[in-house]
Amino acid sequence: MAFDVSTERRNARRHARRFHVLSRPGIGDTPENRGSITVEDRAMATCDVCGNSYANSFTVTQGALTRTFDSFECAIHAMAPRCAHCRCAVIGHGVEAGGTVYCCEHCARHSHKGE
Template sequence: MGICDTCGNVYDNTFSIRQGDRQATYDSFECAIQGFAPRCAHCGCPVLGHGVEDAGAIYCCGHCARSKVLKDNH
């Protein structure tokens, strides 16, 4: 039995995700997304695909990346 790091649910089918030194245990993909996915630097939504990286920040899409750059230049 594992314990989900996002919701605290005790579940017999948990799974772990590791990225570098970071590791977490989840009971569902929903909790994994909430707990592990990076957030868009513009709108804050979880980035589930490849995303767009610029100057060390990650964005969910080109629109958000362009919006952030335009906002910073005004």
């Protein structure tokens, strides 16, 4: 049986019409619109970090700041606090000592040795 590209495209469009989008704020998230927006209808948002346009982008709000990202990698790069000792991104709880954020207890102890 030969591979039929037109059939594959038609099936993909049918699947896209059945897939309802509820993940983007403002699109399909109100009771009157729920389930009425398809993948094909979504706007392409641009990532604030890398500039990629992506239909499955998301927003993160921290205080008054709201940013748009296409991946968790970009969100972490832009918004995660940095360890005061080694400057790595603190993903998770981290350690806070004296009002300063560290990635681990080792960095916190190492930074406070001279005090």
